[in-house]
Amino acid sequence: MGDIIIVGAGVGGLTLGLALHQAGIPCRIFESVPEIKAVGVGINLLPHATKELAALGLEAELSKVAIQTTDATFFNRFGQLIYQEPLGRAAGYDHPQFSIHRADLQMALLEAFRTRAGADRLTTNCHCLGVTQDETGVAVSFSDGPGGANRFTMRGRAAIACDGIHSAIRKQFFPEEGEPRYSGVNMWRGVTRWKPILSGASMIRAGWLSHGKMVIYPIRAADSDGLQLINWVAEIETPNYRKRDWNRAGSLDDFIGPFADWHFDWLDVPALIRAADSVLEFPMVDQDPLPRWSFGRVTLLGDAAHPMVPRGSNGAGQSILDARALTVALAAHADPAAALASYEQQRLEATTRIVLTNRSNPPDAILREVFQRTNDRPFAAIDDVISRDELVALSEGYKRIAGYSKEALSKDASSKETLRAS
Ligand SMILES: Cc1cc2nc3c(=O)[nH]c(=O)nc-3n(C[C@H](O)[C@H](O)[C@H](O)COP(=O)(O)OP(=O)(O)OC[C@H]3O[C@@H](n4cnc5c(N)ncnc54)[C@H](O)[C@@H]3O)c2cc1C
Numbered sequence: 001m002g003d004i005i006i007v008g009a010g011v012g013g014l015t016l017g018l019a020l021h022q023a024g025i026p027c028r029i030f031e032s033v034p035e036i037k038a039v040g041v042g043i044n045l046l047p048h049a050t051k052e053l054a055a056l057g058l059e060a061e062l063s064k065v066a067i068q069t070t071d072a073t074f075f076n077r078f079g080q081l082i083y084q085e086p087l088g089r090a091a092g093y094d095h096p097q098f099s100i101h102r103a104d105l106q107m108a109l110l111e112a113f114r115t116r117a118g119a120d121r122l123t124t125n126c127h128c129l130g131v132t133q134d135e136t137g138v139a140v141s142f143s144d145g146p147g148g149a150n151r152f153t154m155r156g157r158a159a160i161a162c163d164g165i166h167s168a169i170r171k172q173f174f175p176e177e178g179e180p181r182y183s184g185v186n187m188w189r190g191v192t193r194w195k196p197i198l199s200g201a202s203m204i205r206a207g208w209l210s211h212g213k214m215v216i217y218p219i220r221a222a223d224s225d226g227l228q229l230i231n232w233v234a235e236i237e238t239p240n241y242r243k244r245d246w247n248r249a250g251s252l253d254d255f256i257g258p259f260a261d262w263h264f265d266w267l268d269v270p271a272l273i274r275a276a277d278s279v280l281e282f283p284m285v286d287q288d289p290l291p292r293w294s295f296g297r298v299t300l301l302g303d304a305a306h307p308m309v310p311r312g313s314n315g316a317g318q319s320i321l322d323a324r325a326l327t328v329a330l331a332a333h334a335d336p337a338a339a340l341a342s343y344e345q346q347r348l349e350a351t352t353r354i355v356l357t358n359r360s361n362p363p364d365a366i367l368r369e370v371f372q373r374t375n376d377r378p379f380a381a382i383d384d385v386i387s388r389d390e391l392v393a394l395s396e397g398y399k400r401i402a403g404y405s406k407e408a409l410s411k412d413a414s415s416k417e418t419l420r421a422s
Contacts (some may be wrong), residue, residue: 002328003028005140005156007128007169009036011043011102012302012319013162014109018056019327021117029113029230030142030154031125032163036110038103039246040335041189042219042231042281044069044203045100047093048404049317052324054095061108064096067218067228070201073394074366077207078378082370083391086246087203093406097313099203101191101215101229105316125342128168131159138365158297158336160326162319165244165285166306173295179243180285183309183359185209186241187241187284188234189252191219193227197267200228203313205267205364208371209237212258212267213364232272233310234259241283250281284309286359294340301326306351311362314402321403322347350403364392 004020006013010032020027045053045066068089074082087413088097110322126142129151133139138159144150161169165180198204200218207213213235220229234255242248252273262269273279286309293300302319328342333339370385379385399405 002026002137002157004156004336005030005138005154005159007140008032008109008120008160008161008163008304009124010162010164010302010319011105011109012304012323013160014106014113015052015056015320016160016162016301016323016326017113017121018058019107019115021113022056023327023331025327025330027117027121028138028154028156030128031122031124032127032146034125034145036106038101040102041191042217043100043102043105043316044217044313045098045105046313046317046402046404047088047095047097047180048402048409049320050088050095050098051409052320055324056112056121058108058112059095061112062098062100062105063096065104065108065220067221069097069099069203069217069231070199072203072205072363073198074364075204075206075264076367076370076374076378077211077262077376079206079262079266080378080382081304082382082386083230083366083395085392085395091406093409095409097203099201099219099231101219102316104220128161128163130172131169131298133159138297141176158299158330158340161298161300161304162302163304165287165303165307167300169298170290170300170304173227173298174290177287180287180307182241183284183286184237185235185284185309186238186255187282187310188255188279189282190232190271190273190279192230192232192276193223194272194275195226196222196228197230203368206262208256208367208376209235210371211376212236212255213367214259214262215221216267216272230272232276234273235284239269242281244282244285246280246282247279250279252279254281261340264295275314285313286355288349289355290348292344293348294337294344296337297340299326299340299343303345303406306355308351308355308358309362311364312354312398312402313363314358314359318351318354322351354402357398361394361398363395363398365398369394
């Protein structure tokens with residue numbers, strides 16, 4: 001019957017490989033880079049995604065390397081507390097919110113896939129160039145790395161593009177689309193070894209994009225010196241940006257200005273930034289939602305399908321939810337084209353809403369609201385600016401759209417049974 005060919009061994013591709021393996025559906029993963037290395041910085045996984053990872057038997061493993069995030073805490077740029085709410089298990093969810101180094105997550109998925117499915121089921125140095133198909137299957141063409149001279153073709157039952165925001169297969173189906181769309185916000189990201197901040201498991205958002213916004217959260221437990229690895233992101237509205245490259249080094253002088261006087265009693269922000277191990281620079285980009293992902297036996301998944309601006313902690317999580325939905329569809333339909341169409345039907349509209357809401361009303365809309373109502377000035381009491389009910393409504397509205405309200409998750413059936421192929 002042939003393998004499902006997965007293009008790309010990022011979070012989406014590896015999770016799909018694990019889910020297909022669990023369902024007894026044979027697959028192979030082909031990844032462009034010669035060696036999967038620890039790249040990137042922090043990622044958050046919300047309870048809808050950690051629920052799926054738990055169903056894959058990975059919760060205990062991930063708990064060893066991730067922080068179980070306990071609260072979301074919002075401040076203005078004067079360091080005044082606007083709003084705080086519990087997250088993950090602390091909020092009563094059955095599953096945690098994890099804040100984790102992307103590399104720790106990818107390595108845990110990689111290790112699990114190699115152990116369970118077999119190391120020979122994942123091949124690196126295979127850069128996808130495109131795909132063709134007929135009634136019997138797909139033929140995916142590769143070179144040995146980007147621009148590599150050696151070309152070869154792999155045949156399979158279906159092909160799933162998990163090759164990220166610059167997906168070769170997405171480009172094949174949508175050649176006119178052009179480069180990712182710049183949001184007007186540039187980001188500088190880094191990690192710093194630092195003593196625990198606030199609860200030691202807080203997801204902190206502060207300031208606003210026009211004058212400089214910071215997102216700060218720990219991604220590894222304290223070391224023997226009592227220092228955690230703290231992930232931080234400085235986000236500033238600017239017309240100036242350079243094409244996204246996950247490894248582009250950033251320069252402190254380009255962004256530290258707006259944060260120079262952020263000396264708060266709960267954190268000295270410029271000191272945290274200056275103490276970083278390294279700084280990376282990425283533009284905040286996404287793409288307009290597509291009208292379709294599935295073309296017969298070929299479909300898109302994760303960032304290849306729905307790249308979104310990282311303002312709702314949902315990029316990695318939605319790729320995990322895609323992987324689960326696609327596995328369920330492939331287990332339910334003997335005809336792969338029918339399975340891929342059913343997966344698209346389940347996931348395209350849901351992720352379109354998130355892509356668009358991340359542009360307009362992500363969780364940090366709380367910061368925008370207070371920024372506008374105070375005219376960017378310190379307040380005497382937050383209740384004079386915005387009521388607790390309004391703050392809760394802003395936060396809960398996003399959870400409903402992104403599919404992780406407590407209500408939605410408790411209604412959802414247990415994942416594991418549905419993954420078994422019939
Ligand atoms: C190197 C890197 C660093 C990142 N760092 C962060 C971060 O710090 N924080 C954050 O929130 N998000 C980060 N992301 C994005 C984040 O991982 C995704 O938004 C999210 O996890 C969805 O994952 P995905 O599997 O759809 O895409 P990705 O995680 O982007 O994975 C795509 C995979 O496909 C491979 N690939 C690309 N083109 C081809 C091709 N033509 N043929 C074969 N394989 C191909 C890539 O090498 C990669 O392994 C990073 C992505 C990458 C690739």
